[in-house]
Amino acid sequence: MTMLQFEIQLIAATTAIACSLVGVFLVLRRIAMASDAISHTVVLGIVIAFFLVRDLNSPLLIISAAATGVVTFVFVELLTKTELVKEDAAIGLVFPALFSIAVILISRYATGVHLDIDSVLLGELAFAPFSRFSLFGVDIGPNALVVMSIITVINLVFIILLYKELKLSTFDAGLAATLGFMPGILHYALISLVSITAVGAFEAVGSILVVALMIGPPATAYLLTDRLPTMLGLSAILGVVSAVSGYWVAHLLDSSIAGSMATMVGVLFLVTFLFAPNRGVIALIRRRKRQKWDFAKKMLVIHLLNHEGKPDYAYESRVDHMHEEMSWKPEFARQVVNRAVNSKWIDRKNGRVDLTEKGRQIAHQTMES
Amino acid sequence: MEGVMIILSDLLFDYTMRTVALGSAILGLVSGALGTYAVLRKQSLLGDAMAHAALPGVVLAFIIFRSRAPFVLMMGAIISGWLGTLLIINIIKLTRVKEDSALGLILSVFFGFGLMLLTYIQRIPDARQAGLDRFLFGQAAALLQSDILTMAYVGGAALIIMVVFWKEFKLLSFDREFGASLGFSMQGLDILLTTLIVIAIVIGLQTVGVVLMSAMVVAPATAARQWTNRMHIMVILSAIFGALAGIIGTVISGLGPRIPTGPTIVLSISIIVLISLLLAPNRGLTWRWIKNIRNKNKIELETVLLDLYTLATKHDKPTHGHSINVLDTMHTGTHGTLNTLKELQKQDLVEHQEKDIWSLTQGGWQKAQDLAKERGKTS
Incomplete structure (x- = not known):
């Protein structure tokens, strides 16, 4: 295994951990499709910020993207509140519209720049290690690895600090509201985290794999355990296994890394779906x-x-x-x-x-x- | 203006433009009509999953048959979109994984698998020209006459089946238990309708692409829903909106270079939705807002009229005047009663006697008496 291969897997594994940590709460709160919506609309945030600063590495891109993620859900909530549209339809209306604007902007005004739709959607993990991050002239590692490590830490700190609140509002939103935990604010905090994670991740792995990594490992872990801490740990492990095995499948078949990882997420789920000790189909x-x-x-x-x-x-x-x-x-x-x-x-x-x-x-x- | 004329003449006479517009119209028509069921059955996001799940089928069909004939690819897409749906249904039924997770999982995994196959076949000679990657975002400009014909046949067949099973599908969407009690196989109908929706989605994949196709299922129906409460009108309207968005999107993307057709169509239908939400009679937001203000005004007028009436009954003649200050005190609203009195005066229900003394007219007395009786009855 070369250094390059190792670094690619490290980036993938870190991304998998960051995604599956927030994904657990999406799955448990039954808003998993939020990851699909957000991973598309953050593109609009990136495009807008890019037009403002003309620099793809500016931290403003992440902030703007995260903001669009939140705005998506504000729109969805507004639409749902009119009672003219059901929530699922509202999600299905808002994110394609925002994503369409992004795609049109990119193809009209940003061709030739390193910002094309394919890489946004599919990721370019194979090239991720080439963009390096250095501090005081010392090479620390690939940019994507640094970004994803920071995001993983943010997610971890968020979950540890607000563990009780998250747990309560996830399993009993009514009680959480009665006790004054403000589930609404927590909801938007979570949406912001998902947005930040999606932005950081899709630069490396593309928006579709973000969805696969956020939902797949937690859904698989959900079939294996009843305890929240176990589910968090198991999701992270399953995410890493999908990432690393996906990488080698891609290596073997000379196929898309992101696609192969998503496929491995599916394979792990399928195996669990069939053979899980208590909740599997065979059991x-x-x-x-x-x-x-x-x-x-x-x-x-x-x-x-x-x-x-x-x-x-x-x-x-x-x-x-x-x-x-x-x-x-x-x-x-x-x-x-x-x-x-x-x-x-x-x-x-x-x-x-x-x-x-x-x-x-x-x-x-x-x-x- | 001249530009518009050119576009219109292109629409009629330019081969590419006509083909693309026709294709987009067919796609909008079919997905609009069948999307109605998806929206009514609260399966809006299922469309998204179906569209993504169709991708591996397209690639596998190409690998197996070494053909990029539209019908072959479409069949592959239908089968794998349908398989994905079947998996979603069974995951929900057999495990405790909820609908949203099952949708997201199948969507991303099938899409990822399709992507893996797509990149894998790039190594097969002449696969590079297969142009399968246009299924990702759609490429309306690449539509050929054979594509259009296939879309029209398959879509037409789907629509005919929809009409034939009209009553049954209505039962399935609104009262499943009742339908079952009448002896219809609800499960069989469910499978048939799901298949039709998959077909509607697959038809649009080449034009709009996997990623955005779900909007063409959800949006036309949502827009149509605002204008009517009747099923058949909703289906027809939805089909018209879909087709309209298809044509508008094609025209706009023809206006300048590098305006992708798929996203433009989606944006067009989104704007139609927005207009419908704002302007549709009865349900629309503007309508509701006006109705609210009207109601508020009516209540305001009646309250002040009744206040005057209550005061007048304490005196010997109905037209006894009262100071506006008294009325202000009786009034519970936040602002004074002067404007309301002026409005009542316009309707000849009250009179301004002097300075700030107001009284009922004979007509006002009559009206207030009727109102008081009416309220007495209801309360």
Whole structure:
């Protein structure tokens, strides 16, 4: 691994951490699509600031971009408040309009400058290490790495300082408002952080990967844990894994780094979606199956208990009769009997079944509950 | 003026201009009409996800069939857009991940995957000329007659299906349970309608691009919604707005160099939305504002009239005069009653007797009595 490759991965990993930290709160607060809207509208902020200062490295760009992110949500809120438009439609109206203005401005007035739509959308991670940051003549590292490290620290400090407030307003906005935590202000603070992160990140990885990194790892972690601190940590780790593995996939296929990272975010989610211990689809199917057999077995022992000691017991307890009695398919009835025998709820003798002590107990319990 | 004439004549006679305008109009028409359902069913952002999810399908179709025939690419886009939607629905249904996260996740991952494929095939000879990257932002200028024909056929088919299933789709959008109780397969209809919306989106990808296409689904319908409460009028209006934006956008982008068509179309439809929100009768903001002021004025007038009436009933004759100071004291508003009295005077309901003494006229007395009765009944 060359120094260049290492630096690219370091930038990607730092970006992933910064994005997934704020992303956790977007996912939990159900405003994940804010990242999509913001990552597009911040472009307008960058364009406007660029026309003002004519310098792509000016910090004014980040400030202006963050402001546009916030303005986007002010617009969305205003539109929603008129009650003429639903919130989802309002988001779907505002950000394409703002983004369109940005695209028109760029292609009309900024061609030839290092500000083209493709790089805004897709990022140019491969070239990121070439723009260096130096302090007092000493090379510190790639510009993007410095920017993203600072943003990561800002995000971390924000989350640590306002942890209680964030947690409360995320899970119980009503209570937070009652206690005077001003969820509205916190909401806009979060939106500002998302905007800053989006600006810093998309210079390196493009706006679409910003969305993937903000939503993917937190959504994946959400399937694995119930605890907020674990979710934060897990998201950061998943983000880094997607970033690094994505880089190598891109290296292997000679394809877009940002695209490959987003793909890896998807792969990690898919694997978790299928195999997560409790919330995965396979676990879900297993649980449903087990419940089905469990239910059938219980029906069987209750049936036996009902007829125990009665004259028709000898008839009612015959195995080959069971499917008619319970209106099951013969094959299903045979399997239920087998399973019940295996769990020692019943004993099988001469084509008939009898309740064991354990089976009788379960039948009683089930009827009582 | 001359410029406009040139544009108009171009629109009629210039091949490229005509093709592009026609394509944009078709795209606006179809996405406008079908977008109505997306907006009514609160699936506005699903359109965004569908559009992004279509990208890998376009590239895969090209890789598999080595063809950039519009129909082939469109089919690829439809299949992968539909697959993305299916995944979103199942993620929401099977896990605790919420709709917004599922949308954002599928949107970005599918788009990223498409991008990965797109950059990967750049190495395949003659793929560079395939021009697939115009699906990102759209490139209306590159539309060919074959593109337009495909758009018209596929879009036309989608619209016909929409008309055929008109009643069923209406049920699906407004009262799903009732529809199910009538024996319609709501799930089947849901799948069909979703497919139609995917088609509407895919039709526009070449012109407007993946990134902005969602606006063409949401905006025309939102604008149309402001003007009417009736479903069929909304669909027709939405289609007209969409087509109009398509043509306006094409014309404006033809006015100067380097004005991209897609964003211009989106901006045009955004302005139509803004106008609708402001000016539409009944629902529009201006309308509401005027109504508010009118109501306020009416209440103000009636209050002062009734105050005078209350005072007059304490005296022997209805036209007994009272000082404005008394009225000011009775009045709960923030400003004085003089302006209101003048307004009432214009309507011949009160009289100015002397200095600051005002009284009811006979007509005013009658009107106040009616009002008092009316209020007595309602309160």
